Amino acid sequence: MIGATILGLVVTGCELAGVWLFGRITDDVLTTGILSALILPAAFWLGAAVLGGAAQFAATWLSASAAERFVARLRDHAFGHVVTLSPGTVDRMEHGDLVARLTDDVEEVEEIVGSGPVRAVSSVLGIVVFGAAALILRWELALLTFAAAPMLWFAARRFSRRISAVADEERRVNGRVTAVVEESVSAVALVQAYNRADLVTGRVAAAGARWARIRVAQARLSGAYGPLVSVVETLCVLTIVGVGAWEIGTGRLTLGGLLTFAGFVSYLYPPVQSLGHLALGLAAARAAGERVAELLDTAPSVTDRPARAHPAVVRGDLELRGVGYRYPDAVRPALRSVTLRVPAGRTVAVVGASGAGKSTLTKLLLRYADPASGQLLLDGVDLRDLPLEALRANVTLLPQETTILHGTVRENIAFGRAGATDAEIVAAATAADADVFVRSLPDGYDTVLGDRGRFLSGGQRQRIAIARALVRDAPVLVLDEPTTGLDGEAVRRLLGPLRRLMAGRTTVLITHDLRLATEADHVVELADGKICSRPIVPESA
Ligand SMILES: Nc1ncnc2c1ncn2[C@@H]1O[C@H](COP(=O)(O)OP(=O)(O)OP(=O)(O)O)[C@@H](O)[C@H]1O
Incomplete structure (x- = not known):
């Protein structure tokens, strides 16, 4: 001036x-x-x-x-x-x-x-x-x-x-x-x-x-x-x-x-x-x-509380205590007094009819919103007491709709964690059964994927997303309908990568697919925003 x-x-x-x-x-x-x-x-x-x-x-x-x-x-x-x-x-x-x-x-x-x-x-x-x-x-x-x-x-x-x-x-x-x-x-x-x-x-x-x-x-x-x-x-x-x-x-x-x-x-x-x-x-x-x-x-609906001590790496004990949530302007609550425990390293499948509140649960686990009542706890700490960045560093979400960004396959997988090395990217892609098809692409890992990955099939997109989640390597995993839109054969091919992803991680697996639900240690049904007491499929070993 x-x-x-x-x-x-x-x-x-x-x-x-x-x-x-x-x-x-x-x-x-x-x-x-x-x-x-x-x-x-x-x-x-x-x-x-x-x-x-x-x-x-x-x-x-x-x-x-x-x-x-x-x-x-x-x-x-x-x-x-x-x-x-x-x-x-x-x-x-x-x-x-x-x-x-x-x-x-x-x-x-x-x-x-x-x-x-x-x-x-x-x-x-x-x-x-x-x-x-x-x-x-x-x-x-x-x-x-x-x-x-x-x-x-x-x-x-x-x-x-x-x-x-x-x-x-x-x-x-x-x-x-x-x-x-x-x-x-x-x-x-x-x-x-x-x-x-x-x-x-x-x-x-x-x-x-x-x-x-x-x-x-x-x-x-x-x-x-x-x-x-x-x-x-x-x-x-x-x-x-x-x-x-x-x-x-x-x-x-x-x-x-x-x-x-x-x-x-x-x-x-x-x-x-x-x-x-x-x-x-x-x-x-x-x-x-x-x-x-x-x-x-426009204020963020979820903010960090004043800093509190928190473990840099969590064990992964997840607990929901009487969680209730209603969307802004919605007449009925999407979740009502949901109580659920997922011990560290175990998998709980959440099944239920469309509109039962399953995806809403994933939003609360990632703190896209806070519950109106009750608490969500990670290792006994209320999620609201964890800094948002620390929470999200420990919880990986595989959303219902796979997002592929405009960029190379390598960049798309590396999006999971800043600083991921080439060796980690290839290892994750291999574990996700993506390495073979990625190498067959014109430029291998350097192939540029179009907007929203429209050059890939649904199963291929999902395997890139699994590789991304593997690179992230967080102790807690939230899978929202990971087999949506895939046919029987594609689902079967995805089971191996999903098992490798879930191994040793606390997993909340939202699914309609009963074959996938049998992968869980415990299955619960959500109906009209509430957990039903009866298990709908026999629990697997
Ligand atoms: N953004 C929103 N605003 C208002 N209401 C919503 C919103 N998202 C979902 N709902 C409502 O909340 C309830 C639970 O929705 P949710 O998406 O959690 O169901 P879901 O069990 O995941 O269903 P689906 O299996 O079809 O994905 C439904 O009645 C839905 O209409």
């Missing part, structure tokens, strides 16, 4: 010198015809132009890098906040709208908070310096010219109110367009299968048309502001020419003096206009800023 102010001063000083030298040249060279008098002022003028140009270049560079740094920092901050929100909170947001807040809205805020102050300072500098120069040269004429300022201020105020209302709407609709496009693209397979291209294109077109209407309204408003200012400017120039001609006639002003004065005034308007535009831009930035602030104000 200080650098930009100094550079702004240098630019303004050079422009001022240029205008003044032009006035001198008019009086000493153009009106007298003495060519030799041109050399010195021309040399100074050229010097001022070079120095001013260099300062302008440095100021542009400085403000662009400051602006981009600001955008990156704000986006990192906002995104850093989003990843602390529980998955349930993020799922309740429209993903496209969330993306719009983290991209377009952050950039819009920068316009005002980042480069805005720099532009404001250089505009104010320009107004003060050229205004003072005009006053010093001919104060009466200057005051006459400044009379236009209230008109400009009044116009900017009227426009900014209307632009502000439109800007709010534009930011909202912009988020909606991104959300509709994002949703339609991710559902493209369903759209084609059900022949509903007309429905989604209609939705995108409707959102796009609404956005286009608002953008046109915005353009109309700011388009009207520019010409209005030009008309006011023209009025001032005509006043200067008229009064100036009269003053030249009376001998109170030379032609060079009038041109110098007109030059000062012409340098006065761009900063006045720039301040006006800045005020108009403030409306859009405020609307965007509110959307970013709303995101930052």
